[in-house]
Amino acid sequence: MVTTTEITPKLQVKDLTIRYGSHTALSGVSLEVMPNEIFSIIGPANAGKTSFLKVLNRMDTFNSEMKYDGKIFFNGLDTRHLRNHYALRRRIGVVFPLPVGLPMTVYENVALSPRLRGINNKAELDVIVERCLQRAALWDEVKDRLDSLGSLLSGGQQQRLTIARALSQEPELLVLDEFSIAVDPVTTMRIEEVLKELKEEMTIILVTNLVQQARRLADRTAFFLNGECVEMGITEALFSGEAKDQRTIDYIEGRFG
């Protein structure tokens, strides 16, 4: 009988170091992300945030320069020894800083991932597309123009389209890399509301350059600086003066970065 009530972390990173050739982008980071939490990573440029995201779904296999040491467990399974990277990537939805609307219609953008999984039934796709667009708070705006090109949408709509696309993968982990860079404040707030709801169903890692965004959304926050994880803790604690490292305090209070 298993009696333990301990929860397996959605993601467990142990002593992760990432190198591009001789350049070290991230060194010795260890952290855990629990199911259904919003975990945010804050830090200035060159902190290694994006590199960190890239190894999570093993995108390093597409970049021969990129090498990593350390261990990453997804649902308790070591991703280094995965045979099927594609299945891992399907479980991790990624949203980029600038919306990458694929050069196809709104409908096809969202239907692509199901199609890649082998779902070709039109009725089934219709349901998925509508559900994902609704959850990304975009359905009402595009329901009459599903057949127009995704790239014709406004920047904020395109970013919600990429979120809908990520959701169409039915991910367990949603990763957002500075999603609000190209988005107006109103849309940013709408997406933030969406994320709060999505949290009920999935785990979210939020990389952000807006310190206040992390404060608004994240259960826990890690501060990356120059390839190191300087500090990590309950978001509210970090922001209410319990940060231990002076660099964290300086960054949070806007003295640099």
Next chain:
Amino acid sequence: MNSEMFIESDLNRTNKRTQALYRTLFIIMTLLLILPVVIILGTLVYKGGGIISIDFLFTDPINGMTEGGIFPALVGTLWLVSVALLISVPLGVAAAIYLSEYAADNWFTRIINLAIINLAGVPSIVHALFGVGAFVIFFGFGTSILAASLTLAIMTLPVVIVSTRESLQSVPYAFREACWNMGATRWQTIRRVVLPNAVSGILTGIILEVSRTAGETAPIMFTGAAFFLPYLPQGVFDQTMALSLHLFVVATQVPNVPDALPYGVALVLIGLVLLMNSISIAFRMHLRGKKKW
């Protein structure tokens, strides 16, 4: 202070004059470039236009090729071009996809690229002799459409590869990354995102190849094109007449050819090429109208 804006100094005047001079110079150069095209087309239409008729296109040459039409040559050129395309397009596009989407940047890839560039620089007569040695003799195809088309295909492969690779590369890398992040394989990404958006560029390369293939004479004259054949080819192992060689023959090898005949043949050849070019341009514009980013 502002007043100087309203005064033209000597320096201004000199600058203006120099600028006008260079502008005129460049315009003259551009006009010089299109001059040969205009003269060639003009002469051909003027001297050969009269001979063009339905009969000319669709009857056999008679009386030692001094009279009659060019039907076997026209059909032969279509054969040669089609078979050459059937060989070079799949080969070239596949190679370009490999080089653009799969190959890592290492010494092996660099050697392949070097080989392609060098292949493009090989003179057509060398290709012709290679074709004789390899396809006519070694593979035993004899002088045939197959041997000639293979020679043409090899000659035009670099064009197809380079243009296809460039159009693949013009599809933004971010699209590929977005697709990979969704768990798509490289092939799924190529098939669903990269290829559909590179089609117009790939077509351009293929049409360029068609133009060149239709006009080449040297590579086919030893490998499969015949001086005179009063019947149409029945398959790829037959010899055939071809417009380009026919033009060479009636212009230089046959006595008592009426003046208009070679011009007429040249006009048909050029017309064929221009027709294909315009179809491709129209098709590309249609595709570009649907360009998605």
